[in-house]
Amino acid sequence: MAKKEFKSESKRLLDLMINSIYTNKDIFLRELISNASDALDKVYYESLTNKDIKVKRKDLAIQIVYDKEKRLLSIIDNGCGMTKEELEENLGTIAKSGSLSFKENMTKDEKIDIIGQFGVGFYSAFMVSDKIQVLSKSVLAEDAYLWESEGADGYTIKKAEKEDHGTEITLHIKEDTDDYEYSKYLEEYELKSLVTKYSDYIRFPIKMEVTHHELKDEEKHEYEDHKEVEVLNSMVPIWKKKKSDVSDEEYDNFYMDKFSDYDKPLRVISSSVEGITSYKSLLFIPSHAPYDYYTQEYEKGLALYSNGVLIMEKCADLLPDYFSFIKGVVDSEDLSLNISRELLQESQSLKLIAKNIEGKIRKELENMLKEERETYISFFKTFGVQLKYGVYNNFGQDKDKLKDLVMFYSSRHEKLITLQEYVQEMKEGQEAIYYASGASVDKIQALPQVEQVRDKEYDILYLTDYVDEFCITAIQEYEGKKFVNVSDGNLDLESEEEKEATKKVNEDNEELLKAMCDEIKEVNEVRFSNKLKSHPVCLTTKGDVSIEMQKVFDAMPNDMGIKAQTVLEINEKHPIAEKLKKLYKKDKEEFLTYTKILYSEARIIAGLPIDNPTEISKLICDVISK
Numbered sequence: 323m324a325k326k327e328f329k330s331e332s333k334r335l336l337d338l339m340i341n342s343i344y345t346n347k348d349i350f351l352r353e354l355i356s357n358a359s360d361a362l363d364k365v366y367y368e369s370l371t372n373k374d375i376k377v378k379r380k381d382l383a384i385q386i387v388y389d390k391e392k393r394l395l396s397i398i399d400n401g402c403g404m405t406k407e408e409l410e411e412n413l414g415t416i417a418k419s420g421s422l423s424f425k426e427n428m429t430k431d432e433k434i435d436i437i438g439q440f441g442v443g444f445y446s447a448f449m450v451s452d453k454i455q456v457l458s459k460s461v462l463a464e465d466a467y468l469w470e471s472e473g474a475d476g477y478t479i480k481k482a483e484k485e486d487h488g489t490e491i492t493l494h495i496k497e498d499t500d501d502y503e504y505s506k507y508l509e510e511y512e513l514k515s516l517v518t519k520y521s522d523y524i525r526f527p528i529k530m531e532v533t534h535h536e537l538k539d540e541e542k543h544e545y546e547d548h549k550e551v552e553v554l555n556s557m558v559p560i561w562k563k564k565k566s567d568v569s570d571e572e573y574d575n576f577y578m579d580k581f582s583d584y585d586k587p588l589r590v591i592s593s594s595v596e597g598i599t600s601y602k603s604l605l606f607i608p609s610h611a612p613y614d615y616y617t618q619e620y621e622k623g624l625a626l627y628s629n630g631v632l633i634m635e636k637c638a639d640l641l642p643d644y645f646s647f648i649k650g651v652v653d654s655e656d657l658s659l660n661i662s663r664e665l666l667q668e669s670q671s672l673k674l675i676a677k678n679i680e681g682k683i684r685k686e687l688e689n690m691l692k693e694e695r696e697t698y699i700s701f702f703k704t705f706g707v708q709l710k711y712g713v714y715n716n717f718g719q720d721k722d723k724l725k726d727l728v729m730f731y732s733s734r735h736e737k738l739i740t741l742q743e744y745v746q747e748m749k750e751g752q753e754a755i756y757y758a759s760g761a762s763v764d765k766i767q768a769l770p771q772v773e774q775v776r777d778k779e780y781d782i783l784y785l786t787d788y789v790d791e792f793c794i795t796a797i798q799e800y801e802g803k804k805f806v807n808v809s810d811g812n813l814d815l816e817s818e819e820e821k822e823a824t825k826k827v828n829e830d831n832e833e834l835l836k837a838m839c840d841e842i843k844e845v846n847e848v849r850f851s852n853k854l855k856s857h858p859v860c861l862t863t864k865g866d867v868s869i870e871m872q873k874v875f876d877a878m879p880n881d882m883g884i885k886a887q888t889v890l891e892i893n894e895k896h897p898i899a900e901k902l903k904k905l906y907k908k909d910k911e912e913f914l915t916y917t918k919i920l921y922s923e924a925r926i927i928a929g930l931p932i933d934n935p936t937e938i939s940k941l942i943c944d945v946i947s948k
C-alpha cells in the first residue's frame with residue numbers, strides 16, 4: 323500500500339518535534355488523554371440527540387495499557403472514534419491553518435515557539451515513539467481503520483477489525499538513549515504520577531492495572547503482588563474544586579493542556595456564583611496573544627458545561643468582542659443539556675452568566691491596573707488594541723465600561739498612562755486633553771505642531787496605534803475635558819494679542835494665500851500662523867477627520883472617499899514668510915515653485931506620500947542651483 327505524505331508544513335513541524343527540541347516530553351500523555359476525553363464528550367453529547375447511539379455515561383472511560391517487553395503503550399477510549407476520512411483529515415495535517423512560515427536556520431527558541439503556537443497535540447507522541455498506530459471505529463460508521471506512521475515520511479491507512487466504537491492509540495516507545503530514558507513511560511509508577519499531575523481533572527475515569535503489594539504471611543513478612551484495575555484520577559473538574567485546594571501549578575497545567583498554550587496564563591480568575599442562575603467559572607487571561615488572534619480564523623468563546631458535561635467547546639455568546647482573548651470554562655446546572663444551540667443563545671440564564679462574567683473580567687483588570695501596574699502594562703501591550711477597539715465598536719456603546727482600562731503614551735512621563743491620570747495632572751488653565759498621532763513616538767515628537775503644546779508644559783498623549791484616534795474620538799470627552807488633536811487647525815493656544823496679530827497678517831496677505839491655495843488643489847486653506855516655533859510649515863486639519871485617520875481609511879480595501887480637510891500653515895516668523903511675500907510681488911512663477919516645495923515638505927513631515935516626487939525634486943534642484 324502506498325504511503326501517504328503528510329502535508330509539507332506538517333512534515334517540517336513533525337521533523338522539528340521528533341528531533342526533540344520541545345523540552346518537556348512528558349506532556350504527550352496528557353495530550354492523548356485529553357483527546358480521548360474530548361472523544362468521550364462528543365459521543366455522549368451525540369447520544370443525547372441521536373437515538374441510534376446508545377451509550378451510557380458510566381461506561382465511558384479511558385484505559386492505559388502497557389507492555390514493557392514489547393515497549394508498547396496504549397491509550398484506549400470508547401469515544402466517538404474516527405472514520406477513514408476523519409483519520410486522514412485529523413492526523414494527516416498538523417497545522418490546519420497553513421499559515422506557518424518556516425525560516426531556514428531558525429534558532430532553537432524560534433522552533434519551540436512555532437511548535438508551542440500550534441499546541442503540540444497528537445503529534446507530540448512522536449517525541450517518545452518511533453511508530454504510532456491508531457485503530458479507530460467511528461460511532462457513525464460500520465468499518466474500523468488502522469492508521470500507522472513511523473514519523474515524518476508519511477502514514478498509511480487500512481481497513482481493520484474493531485468491535486466497539488472508539489480509538490486505540492498504540493505507541494512503540496523509543497529505545498533509551500544516552501540523553502533520555504524513554505523506558506520510564508513503560509513504568510507503572512511514572513504513568514500513574516503523570517496522570518495525577520496532568521490529567522487528574524479529566525471527568526472520565528482513566529483506568530490502569532496497578533500492582534498491589536499485599537501481606538501474605540505476617541510472621542514471615544511475605545508479600546504477594548497482585549494486579550487490579552484502578553481509576554487513577556480524581557475526576558473532579560478543576561473548576562468544581564475549592565480555590566484553596568488547587569495549586570497554581572494545577573491551574574497552569576489545566577490551562578496549558580485545555581487551551582494548547584505553551585505558556586502559563588497571566589491571570590487565573592475563578593468564581594462560584596449562587597443565585598437565580600448558579601454557575602462556576604474558571605477564566606484565564608493568556609500571557610501572550612494566540613498565533614491566530616488577529617486573524618479571521620480566531621474564534622472567541624468559553625467552553626460551556628452543564629454539570630460537568632460539555633455542551634459547547636466555544637460558546638461565543640459568553641464573551642463580548644473586547645474580551646475575546648479570554649479563555650476558560652463555565653459550568654452551570656441551570657442550563658439544560660438537551661437545549662438546541664439556537665435556544666441556548668436566547669436563554670436568559672446564559673445572558674445573565676455572560677453579563678456577570680463580563681463584569682468579573684473588568685473588575686479583575688481594574689484591580690490589576692491598580693495593584694500590579696507592570697503586569698497590567700504587559701497585558702495591555704498584548705491585548706490593549708482589543709480594548710481600544712471595544713471602545714469605538716458598536717458606535718461606542720461600551721465606551722464607559724472600558725475608558726478607564728485604556729492607556730496611552732504620555733509625552734511627560736514617557737510611558738503609558740490612563741486618561742484619569744492625565745486629567746488629574748492637568749496644569750492650571752489647561753482646558754483640554756491634547757493628543758498627537760503618528761507612526762511612532764519619535765515621529766510624533768518631531769511634529770512641528772507638538773512644539774507649541776510642549777512649550778506650555780502640557781502633557782500630550784502620543785497615539786501610535788491605528789485604533790487610537792478612533793478610540794479617542796468615540797470617548798469624546800473625559801471628565802468634561804475634550805480631546806484636542808495638536809494638529810487641529812483651531813488649536814487655540816495663543817493669547818488674544820497673538821491671535822489678533824495672526825489675524826491681521828492673514829488679512830493683509832489674503833491674495834497671496836489664495837494664490838497658494840489655488841495652486842495646491844488638495845488643501846482647503848493656506849494660512850500664516852505663529853504656532854510653529856522653529857519649523858517653516860506644517861499640515862493641520864479642520865473637522866473630525868485627522869490625517870492619521872485618513873491614512874487608516876486609505877488603507878482600507880473599499881475606498882469610502884473619506885478625506886481630511888487639510889490646512890497648510892506657514893510660520894509667520896520664519897524667514898520663508900518674507901521670502902514668499904517678496905516673490906509674490908516680483909516673480910509669480912518662482913512663488914508657485916516655492917508653494918509646491920513647501921506643501922511637499924508639510925506632507926513629508928505629516929508622513930504622507932508625495933504624488934509627484936520627480937517634479938518636486940527637480941524644482942528643489944532648480945532652486946538650490948540658483
Ligand code: ADP
Pocket residue numbers: 353357358361399401402403404412413441442443444445488489582
Ligand atoms: P487538537 O486536539 O488540538 O485538535 P490533535 O492533533 O491532538 O489536535 O488532534 C487532532 C484531531 O484528531 C482532534 O481534533 C480530533 O478530532 C481527532 N482525534 C485525536 N484523538 C482522538 C481520539 N482519541 N478520538 C477521536 N478523535 C480524535
